Amino acid sequence: MRAPSSDAAAATQAEVSAEIATIAEQYADRGSAEDRVRLDYPPYRSSILRHPTKDLHQVDPEGIELWSPAFGHSDVDPLEADLTIQHAGEPVGERMVVTGRVVDGDGRPVRHQLVEVWQANAGGRYIHQRDQHPAAIDPSFTGVGRCLTDGDGTYRFTTIKPGPYPWKNHRNAWRPAHIHFSVFGTEFTQRLVTQMYFPGDPLFALDPIYQSIVDPAARERLVATYDHDVTQPEWCTGYRWDIVLTGSRRTPMEEDQ
């Protein structure tokens, strides 16, 4: 089942889907909940040589790990939260607001902390030079934003709904539309980089990165909710997505069996 090399783009979608299905079945048979993304997930070929083979070493956080860096208005301008105003023209695509709260495992807000986002444009093209997908670059859209959460832990970005895009994991591989999120907590250990997805994406079942969270309920936590109360008349659609930072990779499967 293990692919001979990474980045070969040799397999078909059917072969990768079969690998995904086998892992999902093994997980379901075990009948225990796995909360986190797997580091070792061969259907995502680039992970094959880049995941640790040894268990993460359990340690009590101490010293600097009990703190997080501080960011403030000297770091982030409020205008950076609007990805649609960074150029002279209006970007192409579906204007949308994405908002939500960053909280810890007890539901306490993560206040005045940095949230960074980056994404493809409406056609599924990143500004990044490595992206050679032959879709149009939108001169009115860079796809990078930052903000600070407010006193209630709420973040809010105005942007364009990103498009899905092809990649070279296997033949005819396509990523579901997503926005990359980089979030800081109140402790170093809560640092999170993840991806937010959109409800009902037909590419979910085919995508080894999304499926690398083998627990269905856990991966659904990365899917935003359409919220008509966030949608604004004559202006934009609205999505809501909350982020919970617990800072532990604890996988209940070993301990709770």
Added chain:
Amino acid sequence: MTGLSSTPGQTVGPFFGYALPYDGDSALVPPGSAGAIRLSGRVLDGAGDPVPDALLELWQADGEGVVSRETGSLRRDGFTFTGWGRASTDNEGRYCFSTLTPGATVPGAAPYFALTVFARGLLDRLQTRAYLPGTQDDRLLASLPEDRRATLLARADRHGLVFDIRLQGEGETVFLDHRRD
């Protein structure tokens, strides 16, 4: 155990390069300023090849062991030590910070650099500690077998300290899972 289920991580992917790096990200102190050292190293994969699309974040106390509460890491003023920085790896997998040698946050504790690793192909961030050369008296280090302990010790070079990160295989760096009550 906490009540809410955590949001899972996902890989930083290949395209963070125009989003997360910024001018001055890896210079916690200006290179060449009083007390400045270079903390550098390479990020390597399971075949021993360099990882040219990794991003490291450094979080540390200052020379006196003080944990900075200062803002301004994203727009450095050249004087304020915020304790945090970010460095991308180059085509040889090499990263480089200009920073201070950290002090002990608690008297008697072994000082270390806290590091977070992101990369394309790495599905979740990894966290580790880089201890100063020769560190012995430390709970985490004491809990590790000799060969693994060595992966958490920086070594000195002409300009400061070197700390390589091996994601997989021989000499695989010890990565941490921080317990919660």
